[in-house]
Amino acid sequence: xxxxxHLPLRLSDSASFENFLTGxxxxxxxxxxxxxxxxxxxMLYLHGPPGCGKSHLLHAxxxxxxxxxxxTVYVPTGVDSVGPQMLSELDPRSMVCVxxxxxxxxxRAWEEALLDLYEQLQEAGxxxxxxxxxxxxxxxxxxADLATRLASGGVWTxxxxxxxxxxxxxxxxxxxxxxxxxxAVSAYLLRRVPRDPATLFALLDEIDEQAFSDQRRLTVPFxxxxxxxxxxx
Numbered sequence: 001x002x003x004x005x006h007l008p009l010r011l012s013d014s015a016s017f018e019n020f021l022t023g024x025x026x027x028x029x030x031x032x033x034x035x036x037x038x039x040x041x042x043m044l045y046l047h048g049p050p051g052c053g054k055s056h057l058l059h060a061x062x063x064x065x066x067x068x069x070x071x072t073v074y075v076p077t078g079v080d081s082v083g084p085q086m087l088s089e090l091d092p093r094s095m096v097c098v099x100x101x102x103x104x105x106x107x108r109a110w111e112e113a114l115l116d117l118y119e120q121l122q123e124a125g126x127x128x129x130x131x132x133x134x135x136x137x138x139x140x141x142x143x144a145d146l147a148t149r150l151a152s153g154g155v156w157t158x159x160x161x162x163x164x165x166x167x168x169x170x171x172x173x174x175x176x177x178x179x180x181x182x183x184a185v186s187a188y189l190l191r192r193v194p195r196d197p198a199t200l201f202a203l204l205d206e207i208d209e210q211a212f213s214d215q216r217r218l219t220v221p222f223x224x225x226x227x228x229x230x231x232x233x
Contacts, residue, residue, distance in 0.1 A: 015059035019176045021169040024159040025053070031156060032057060035129065036065050036095050042127040043118070043153030047135045051196045052160040054131035058097040061129060069095045069127075077110070078103040084113035092117075092124035101132035101150075105140040115146045163195055173201060174218065177208050181218050188220050192227060 022029055034040045046054055055076075062072040071094040076082060078100040084107075090096060096117065104110035121128050132139055135155050136147040161169055167186040174181040193199055207218070207226055216222045 015056045015063065016176075017057075017060045017064060019173050020053060020056055020060065021161060021165060021172055023161050023165055028057075028156045028158060031154065032061055032129075035061065036069050036127050041153035042122060042125075043150065044127075044129050045136060045150050045153070045155045046129070046131040046158055047133060047155065048158030049133065049160055051198050052158040053197065054158055055099055057158070058099050058129060058131055062095070062097055065095055071095070073097065075099065077101060084110040087113040087117045090117065091126070092120040093126050094121070095127045095129070096121065097129045097131075099131050101130050102134065102139060106142055108142055111141060111143045111146050115143060115149060118146075118149045161197060163190075166190060166195060166197065166200065169197065170200060170204060173204055174208070179208060179211065179218050182220075184220050185218050185223055188223055 017029060017033070020029070028046065031044065035044055046057065048054060058074060062074045065072050071091050073090055073094050073096045075087070075096060075098045077098060084104075087096075098114065101114075104114070118128055120126070130150055134140075135157075136150040139147065141147045141150075167183065167190065170186045170189070171181045171183075189200065189203065193203055207223060210216075210226055211218060211222065214222075
């Protein structure tokens with residue numbers, strides 16, 4: 001497990017750069033690949049609509065950078081047990097990934113804590129990756145200085161996958177788990193569940209675990225049986 005401090009939150013085992021279908025986000029992945037390296041910006045901000053892969057990339061960044069950066073920390077601001085005081089406890093040499101920043105906009109305590117964290121990371125050589133639904137200038141921050149600082153290293157838009165790209169993304173995710181997903185299976189799932197990546201990939205994780213447990217291949221009959229047993233349909 002990637003090293004984390006004061007935040008006992010498990011990173012997604014399925015999140016990696018390799019199983020993120022690039023789509024229109026090639027530049028963002030290139031920038032994230034260099035993030036934390038010597039000469040790269042210490043601050044990056046990602047924004048985009050729900051389902052575009054922000055959390056996936058923050059998890060992937062924490063996991064992939066854990067070998068080269070002493071401390072990596074994932075901070076999901078929408079979790080009740082995570083408060084602004086935790087930011088003051090983080091090592092300023094860390095790479096900190098703050099997710100769903102829209103949850104803390106207009107909360108002065110959170111904003112002041114995040115601004116202070118930014119300053120500490122800058123001074124100590126740490127780095128900060130923030131993700132939210134809107135760019136800093138439109139997010140509704142009370143502190144103008146915070147919006148300015150969060151935009152200082154580059155603001156990048158994440159674009160969601162099109163419906164036409166979802167089957168390819170599903171097959172990529174399955175293949176990297178050692179499963180082959182026939183087109184008939186991805187087509188069946190797309191007919192039966194909401195067509196958003198978060199739902200589809202969460203379901204695929206469950207199907208993968210069940211397929212491994214039952215030693216079954218991904219076939220339409222198996223997925224249909226899974227749907228009846230676990231989805232009630």
